[in-house]
Amino acid sequence: xxxxxxxxxxxxxxxxxxxxxxGKTIIGEQITIDGTIQGxxxxxxxxxxxxxxxxxxxxxxxxxxxxxxxxxxxxNVTISGRLVGNINATGKVEITKEADFNGxxxxxxxxxxxxxxxxxxxxxxxxxxxxxxxxIKPEDKSASEPVKEPLILAGKSTGKS
Numbered sequence: 001x002x003x004x005x006x007x008x009x010x011x012x013x014x015x016x017x018x019x020x021x022x023g024k025t026i027i028g029e030q031i032t033i034d035g036t037i038q039g040x041x042x043x044x045x046x047x048x049x050x051x052x053x054x055x056x057x058x059x060x061x062x063x064x065x066x067x068x069x070x071x072x073x074x075x076n077v078t079i080s081g082r083l084v085g086n087i088n089a090t091g092k093v094e095i096t097k098e099a100d101f102n103g104x105x106x107x108x109x110x111x112x113x114x115x116x117x118x119x120x121x122x123x124x125x126x127x128x129x130x131x132x133x134x135x136i137k138p139e140d141k142s143a144s145e146p147v148k149e150p151l152i153l154a155g156k157s158t159g160k161s
Contacts, residue, residue, distance in 0.1 A: 023041045023042060024041060024042040024043070024044060025039060025041055025042070025043050025044070026043075026044045026046065027043070027044070027045045027046060027047045027049065027066075028046055028047055029046045029047050029065050030047065031047035031048070032047060032048040032049075033047070033048070033049045033050070033051070034049075034050045034051055035051045035052075036051050036052040036053075036054070037049065037051070037052070037053045037054065037055075038054045038055075039054070039055045039058065040055070040057070040058065041055070041058055042055070042058045042059045042060075042061070043055050043058065043059075043060050043061070044061045044063055045060070045061070045062050045063060045066040045068055045081070046063040046064075046065045046066050046081075047065075047066065047067070048066075048067045048068075049066075049067075049068045049069070049070055050068075050069045050070065051069075051070055051071075052070055052071045052072075052073075053068075053070050053071070053072045053073070053074070054072075054073045054074075055073070055074045055075075056073050056074065056075065056090070057075050058074060058075055058076075059074065059075060059076045059077070059078065060072060060074040060076070060077045060078070061077075061078045061079075061080070062077075062078070062079045062080060062081045062082075062083050062099075063080055063081055064080045064081050064098050065081060066080070066081030066082065066083075067081060067082050068081070068082065068083045068084070068085065069083075069084045069085055070083075070085045071085055071086050071088075072085060072086065072087045072088065072089075073088050074087070074088075074089055074090075075089065075090050075091045076089060076091040076092050076093070076094075077089050077092075077093045077094070077107075078093075078094045078096065079093070079094070079095050079096065079099040079101050080096045080098045080099055081098070081099065081100070082099075082100040082101075083099070083100070083101050083102075083103065084101075084102045084103055085103045086103050086104040086105075086106075087103065087104070087105045087106065087107065088106045088107075089105070089106070089107040089108070090107075090108065091107065091108055091109070092107060092108060092109045092110065092111065093105050093107045093109075093110045093111075094110075094111050095110070095111065095112045095113065095116045095118060096113050096116060097113040097114060097115035097116050098115075098116070099113075099116045099117065099118070100116075100117045101116070101117065101118050101119070101120060102119045102120070103119075103120060103121075104120060104121045104122075104123075105120055105121070105122045105123070106122075106123045106125075107123075107124060107125070108124065108125050109124065110122060110124065
C-alpha cells in the first residue's frame, strides 16, 4: 500500500499574536497615559487614560476593560468600560450595557443599551431647519419659548417601564 505524505505548514504565526489593525491604535490593558492624546485614526482604549483625547474625525472606543477620565473630542464614541468626563462628538455616542458613564454629552445622536449605568447631562444637536414643537398653546408666550435647561439622567437602565 502506498502512503500519502502530509505536508505540515510550519509558517503559521502563533495564535496569541493579534492580527494588525489598519488605521486603529489600541491602548492595551497594561498601559497608563496621563496627558493629551491627539490622533488622526480610530482609537481603542483598554488601559487607563487621564487627560484629554482628540480624535476629531475618527471613532473613540472605550473597551470593556478601559478606565478613562478625560475631555473627549471625536466624531463617534462607543463606551463599554468606565468613562468620567465630557464628550463632544460630531456624530453618535453609543453607551453599551457594560458601560459606566458619568459626565456631559454633546452629540448629534445617542444610544443607550439596557443595563448601562449613565449619569449625564445630554445635549443633542437639532437638524438644520427643524423647529421645536411647542408643548403649550402659542397664546402663552412664556411657555412657548424653548427651555435652555439640559436633560439630566441618572441611574441604571433596566429596560422596565
